[in-house]
Amino acid sequence: MSNFLGSIWWLAVTLGLLVTFHEFGHYWVARRFGVTVLRFSIGFGKPLWTRVGKDGTEYCLSAIPLGGYVKFLDSREVEVSPAERGGDFTAKPIWQRMLIVAAGPAFNLIFTVFALWAMFVIGKPDYQPVIGRVETLAAAAGFVPGDRIDAIAGEPVSNWTDANLVLLGHALDRRSIDIRVTGADGRTATRQLDLTQIPADKEDLAAWRAMGLTPKFALPGQPLVGEVSKGSAAETAGLAVDDRLVSLDGKPISDWEVLVNTIQSSSAAGKALALNVERDGKPLALSITPREERDDAGKPVWRVGIKPKFVEPAYDALLRYGPLAAIPAAFRETGNLTTKTLEMLGRMLNGKASLQNISGPITIAAVANDSAQRGVAWFCYFLALISLSLCIMNLLPIPILDGGHLVYYLIESIKGSPLSEKALIAGQYAGLLLLVALMGLAFYNDIVHRILS
Numbered sequence: 001m002s003n004f005l006g007s008i009w010w011l012a013v014t015l016g017l018l019v020t021f022h023e024f025g026h027y028w029v030a031r032r033f034g035v036t037v038l039r040f041s042i043g044f045g046k047p048l049w050t051r052v053g054k055d056g057t058e059y060c061l062s063a064i065p066l067g068g069y070v071k072f073l074d075s076r077e078v079e080v081s082p083a084e085r086g087g088d089f090t091a092k093p094i095w096q097r098m099l100i101v102a103a104g105p106a107f108n109l110i111f112t113v114f115a116l117w118a119m120f121v122i123g124k125p126d127y128q129p130v131i132g133r134v135e136t137l138a139a140a141a142g143f144v145p146g147d148r149i150d151a152i153a154g155e156p157v158s159n160w161t162d163a164n165l166v167l168l169g170h171a172l173d174r175r176s177i178d179i180r181v182t183g184a185d186g187r188t189a190t191r192q193l194d195l196t197q198i199p200a201d202k203e204d205l206a207a208w209r210a211m212g213l214t215p216k217f218a219l220p221g222q223p224l225v226g227e228v229s230k231g232s233a234a235e236t237a238g239l240a241v242d243d244r245l246v247s248l249d250g251k252p253i254s255d256w257e258v259l260v261n262t263i264q265s266s267s268a269a270g271k272a273l274a275l276n277v278e279r280d281g282k283p284l285a286l287s288i289t290p291r292e293e294r295d296d297a298g299k300p301v302w303r304v305g306i307k308p309k310f311v312e313p314a315y316d317a318l319l320r321y322g323p324l325a326a327i328p329a330a331f332r333e334t335g336n337l338t339t340k341t342l343e344m345l346g347r348m349l350n351g352k353a354s355l356q357n358i359s360g361p362i363t364i365a366a367v368a369n370d371s372a373q374r375g376v377a378w379f380c381y382f383l384a385l386i387s388l389s390l391c392i393m394n395l396l397p398i399p400i401l402d403g404g405h406l407v408y409y410l411i412e413s414i415k416g417s418p419l420s421e422k423a424l425i426a427g428q429y430a431g432l433l434l435l436v437a438l439m440g441l442a443f444y445n446d447i448v449h450r451i452l453s
Contacts, residue, residue, distance in 0.1 A: 003369060010372045010379075011365035012065065016042065018111065018387050019068040022394070025107030026070040026100060031055075033096045036073035036087030043068060066361065094413045101405045108391035109334070115384035117330035123320030124377035126159035127313075131181075132216030133257070139212055141193045146184035146216075153177040159317045160215050164208075165340055171195050171207040172352050203354040217313050220256035224309040232305020237275065237288035239306060244278040248288075256308045263290055267302035337388055345392070360442030399431030 019042055027040055037055070041047065043062030050060045062068075072089035073080060080088045089097065129149040131138075149163050150156065153170060157163045170177050176194045183189065198210045223245040228234050245253045249266040253259045266273055267290040275286045290302040321329050347353035364386065371382035395403040404427065412418050419427075 003366075006372070007365035007369040010368035011361060014364065014368045014383060014386060015065055017383065018108065018390055019043075019065075021111045021387075022104045022108050022390060023068045023070050025103035025105075025110075027057075028107075029103035030070065030072060030089070030100045033092055033100065034086055035089050035092060035100065036084065037070060038073055039069075039071040041069050041071070094409050098406055098409045101402050101409070104402055105391040105394045108387045108394070112337075112384045112388045112391065113330050113334050115380045115387065116333045117326045119377045119380040119384065120319065120321040120326035120329050120333075121323055122377040122380065123318050124381060125315035125375065126161050126317045126319060127215065127217040127315060128317045129157055129160050129163040130216040131213055132219040133214040134212055135214075136210065136212035137193060137195070137197055141179075141191045142189075143179075143181070143191055143193075143213065144183065147181040148183075149179060149181055150188070151180040153179075159319060160217070167211065167213070168204075168208050169340060169343060171198060171211060172204070172347050174198055204357065217316075220308040221311055221313060223253045223256050223259050224311065225306050226309030227307040229305035229307075233289055233291050233303070234305040237286050237304075239275075239277070239286065239288070239304075240279065242279075242309065243284075246276040246278055246283070248275050249273040263302050263304060267292075334384075334388070337385065338392070341388060341392055355441060356445050358438065358442050358445055360439070360446040362443075362446035398434055399427035400435055401431065404431055 023040060023042070027037055030037055037057045039058045039060060041060040041062050043060075043065045044067055045063040047060040047062050050058055052058050073084060073087045075088050075090050085091055089100075092100075131143055131147045131149070132145055134143045134145060152163065152166045153175075155166055157166060174196050176192060176196055178190050178192055180188065180190050193211065195211065198207050202210050225234075225239055225241055225243045225245070228239055228241060245259055247253055248259065248262045251258075251262050251266070253262065263273075269292065270289065272287045272289045275288045277284050277286060288304055290304050292300055293303050295301045344353055344357065348355055348357060368379075368382060371378045394401050395406075397403045397407045399405075399408070408419055408424070408427070418424075
C-alpha cells in the first residue's frame with residue numbers, strides 16, 4: 001500500500017474509532033438519563049448511509065468525516081408533546097445535562113487509558129536513550145558519545161521517546177537542567193545542561209537541535225550512498241546509489257562521520273583520492289577529487305556530492321508490562337501525557353512554543369500511517385495521544401465545544417435560569433469563528449510543512 005493510500009486508510013480508522021467512542025459517550029449517558037436520541041452521526045453534512053434502530057435513533061455516516069454529533073430531543077428546536085416530555089434534553093436537571101456533555105471527553109480519556117494499556121501489554125519497541133554525537137551545549141556540559149541518559153531533571157527515562165518529550169519541554173522553557181547518565185564504562189555521573197543559552201529565535205525542533213544531543217540510533221550506520229548529486233565529484237568518479245564505501249585515501253570507512261572527517265583532512269586543491277567501494281557484493285576501485293565549497297555559514301568545506309542512505313536500525317529497547325501491571329502503568333502514563341499536553345498548550349499561549357504545533361488532518365494522516373507501519377503498539381500509542389488531545393480540546397471553554405456548553409450550564413446553575421437566546425446565539429457565532437480560525441491555521445500548517453516543504 002502506498003504512503004498516500006495508507007495515510008487515508010489509517011486516518012479513516014483513527015477518526016472512525018475516536019469520533020465513534022466520543023459520541024458514544026454522549027449517547028450512552030443520555031440514554032441512562034432517559035433522553036430521547038434522535039440521531040447518532042459519524043461525520044457532518046449530508047448523510048451517506050442511515051439506519052433507524054429499534055430504539056428509534058437514526059444512525060448515520062455523513063459526508064464530512066472530521067467529527068460527529070448526537071442530536072437529542074430538544075424543546076428549543078421542536079415542539080415537544082406532553083407524552084415526549086420525559087425524553088426532552090432541556091427538561092433534565094442541570095447536573096444530568098452537564099454529565100451528558102462531559103461524557104464525550106470522558107470517554108476519550110477512557111479510550112486513552114485503554115490504548116496505553118494495550119500498548120504496554122503488547123510491548124512498544126523503542127531505542128535505548130544512548131547519545132551518539134555531542135556538539136555545542138552538550139559538549140560544553142561534558143557529555144560524550146556512549147552516555148546513556150537515566151534521568152532528566154529527576155524524571156526517569158527508559159527510551160528515546162520519553163527522553164525527547166522531556167528534553168523538548170525544558171528546551172522550550174530555556175531551563176538549566178541536571179541529567180544523570182551512565183557512561184560506556186559503567187560509571188554514573190550528573191551533568192548540567194544549560195538550556196538558557198539556546199537563542200531566543202530557535203523554536204520547537206530548532207531549539208531541541210541547539211542542545212547538541214544526537215541519539216545513537218539517528219547516526220548514519222553503514223556508509224551507504226543514498227543520493228549522488230548531478231554534476232558532482234561523486235558523479236564524475238562513477239559512484240552509484242547503494243554503493244558501500246570501504247576506504248578513502250587508504251583509510252577504512254566504518255561510518256558516515258569517519259567519511260566526512262577523512263574528506264576534510266585528506267583533501268587539497270586538485271588532489272585525487274583513492275576510493276574503494278563495494279557494489280553488488282563486488283569490490284570496485286575509483287578515484288575521486290573533492291571540491292571546495294562554502295557551507296551555510298560561509299566557511300570553506302570539501303565536498304564530493306553524496307548523501308547517506310539511512311537504514312533504520314533495529315530497536316534495542318522494549319516497553320512491556322503484564323496485563324495487571326499494565327493497568328497502573330496506563331493510568332500513570334495518561335497522567336504524564338496529560339501534564340505534558342497542557343504544558344505545551346500553555347507554551348503556545350505564552351509564545352514559548354510555535355503555533356506550528358497545531359496540526360490538521362494531513363499531518364494526522366501521515367503520522368497515523370507511520371505509526372501503523374511501526375506496529376500495533378506504536379499505533380495504540382498514537383491513538384492514545386490523539387484521543388487525549390480530543391478530550392482536552394473538547395473541554396476548552398469555546399461555546400461550540402463541550403467545554404463551552406459546560407460553562408453555559410455552570411452559569412445557569414449560578415443565576416438560576418438559562419442564558420438568553422441572544423447570548424447563546426452570540427456565543428455560538430463567536431465559538432464558530434474561533435473554531436474556523438483554528439482549523440484554518442491547522443490546514444495552513446499542514447500545507448506549508450507537509451505539502452510545500
